[in-house]
Amino acid sequence: RIVVAGSANMDLVGLAPRLPSPGETVLGDDFVMTPGGKGANQAIAAARAGGTCTLLGAIGSDAFGVTIKARLNASGVDTTHVRTSYGVSGVAVIMVDHAGENSIIVSPGANSSFAGLSAAETAVIADSDVLLCQQEIPLDTVVAAAQAARAGDTRVILNAAPARELPPELLDSVDLLVVNEGEAIAITGSAGPDMPALLALVPRVVLTLGGAGSWYADRDGHDERIPACRVDVADTTAAGDAFTGALAVAWGEGRDLVQAVRWANAAGAACVRKVGASNALPGRAEIDALYAL
Ligand code: ADP
DSSP states (O other), X not given: OEEEEOOOEEEEEEEESSOXXXXXXXXXXXXXXXXXXXXXXXXXXXXXXXXXEEEEOEEESSHHHXXXXXXXXXXXXXXXXXXXXXXXXXXXXXXEEXXXXXXXXXXXXGGGGOOSOOHHHHHHHHTSSEEEEOSSSOHHHHHHHHHHXXXXXXXXXXXXXXXXXOOHHHHTTOSEEEEEHHHHHHHHOOXXXXXXXXXXXXXXXXXXXXXXXXXXXXXXXXXXXXXXXXXXXXXXXXHHHHHHXXXXXXXXXXXXXXXXXXXXXXXXXXXXXSSSSGGGOOOHHHHHHHHHO
């Protein structure tokens, strides 16, 4: 059982030959509306990867909220505990040009109202094998969720994305930190990915390295680079979400972390073969097939 405490947004994606400059209007072509946010994406990734997954978070009372929840349910995510707060849902307004360059505005909306865990939310965390958090909801809520997990013997994975401050009361409750290279640099302030500096903060670290795979190290002396699966890349959007969701499932199933990371690599690779975000998150059979190669 996986529980994700995190953000849920509606992504509004407009495609145009080029991005408009300030004050300019350009004629676009395709428009796509799809649920997003790292919390929702990772919950969908975990459910598709075969996990039993519950999302804790907040959507707005608008039409986007209804659609977000319906899409989560259709992906197999338990939304029983998702709050509906009066007002707008989180929205990402995304402009993409034909070269794949983008400009994005994220409005947190209801995500910023996700505060003060209820008894029911705390119980879900305590009853789960793994809690997975990111940093697109209020920091106090991430801390409270991690502490509830620690009190209930639930393992805590923190995907520190986007990179924000990591207070000691949060780090004290984290079992496994998952970061990409940019986030690692932002957290440690080092010039490059600095594994010893990260292990000074938390007991276990997975560093994702895009097409170079990932790197697992822990305080017990494990230190291993796990190569990526070789695939034809169509779009790297949501690779990190596919990876992290699958990693939570594999660790929750009791696999050792190096094996779990290898399986999560297969999930990330399966995701980059397809264009899109939450729609590109792979199912368990796809992950198993790449893992077996
Ligand atoms: P993020 O999307 O958070 O920046 P990464 O780009 O590091 O994360 O990708 C996460 C994981 O997805 C990688 O560790 C790797 O396993 C997989 N992945 C990403 N890009 C590729 C690629 N080009 N080929 C194969 N696997 C990839």
